[in-house]
Amino acid sequence: MFSLVFSRRYAMAHRLTSGLSEACAIPHGHNETVTVTLRATSPSRLDGGANMVEPFERAKATWHRWIDQSLDHSLHLSGDDPLLDWFRVREPHRLARILVTPGDPTTEVLALCLMSKLNAFLAADGGRLFCAAIRVEETPTNTVTFEGDPLPMLPRLMQAEPWWLRADMSINDLMQVPA
Numbered sequence: 761m762f763s764l765v766f767s768r769r770y771a772m773a774h775r776l777t778s779g780l781s782e783a784c785a786i787p788h789g790h791n792e793t794v795t796v797t798l799r800a801t802s803p804s805r806l807d808g809g810a811n812m813v814e815p816f817e818r819a820k821a822t823w824h825r826w827i828d829q830s831l832d833h834s835l836h837l838s839g840d841d842p843l844l845d846w847f848r849v850r851e852p853h854r855l856a857r858i859l860v861t862p863g864d865p866t867t868e869v870l871a872l873c874l875m876s877k878l879n880a881f882l883a884a885d886g887g888r889l890f891c892a893a894i895r896v897e898e899t900p901t902n903t904v905t906f907e908g909d910p911l912p913m914l915p916r917l918m919q920a921e922p923w924w925l926r927a928d929m930s931i932n933d934l935m936q937v938p939a
């Protein structure tokens with residue numbers, strides 16, 4: 761079976777406040793690379809003409825637009841991090857640049873959220889492709905990979921449609937962002 765594999769780099773900052781990694785409770789940044797593996801939902805033989813699963817440009821267009829416009833230079837915080845209140849009160853115009861995760865914004869939960877977001881984009885574009893695997897390189901020495909369905913692995917939520925299930929440019933549920 762064919763896989764289309766795309767990589768994109770972005771800068772981010774985060775902090776982990778649960779207490780398991782005290783050094784990481786101070787906001788700090790990484791230049792991360794996300795690599796995704798896309799497969800056809802209904803694989804078929806090459807047609808002898810174009811001979812493509814899907815043009816690369818089309819398969820990655822919305823995904824890379826979201827990375828460049830929303831994920832690059834974002835700050836990742838847990839939904840219960842008090843720093844969110846700082847931005848709500850003092851810098852509300854920057855809320856769109858805060859990526860919010862259920863619990864600490866580790867590379868594991870980020871990988872699941874990114875994969876879910878990509879699947880939402882692909883479903884909105886006709887559902888011909890899905891993301892079968894993801895790899896997030898946090899640092900040159902630390903990488904998280906995931907294969908399969910990310911949704912059952914995410915923390916339980918009360919919320920019906922969090923940002924990672926919406927095919928829009930959002931990275932949190934603090935505000936509604938146009939598609």
Ligand SMILES: Nc1nc2c(c(=O)[nH]1)N=C([C@H](O)[C@H](O)COP(=O)(O)OP(=O)(O)OP(=O)(O)O)CN2
Pocket residue numbers: 781784788865866867868898899900901902
């Ligand atoms: N399971 C996880 N553990 C940790 C995560 C994570 O996302 N998932 N994240 C961090 C911090 O972000 C930290 O900045 C990176 O970890 P660390 O190993 O300290 O990174 P280094 O590049 O300094 O690692 P070296 O081994 O020195 O290269 C912590 N844990």
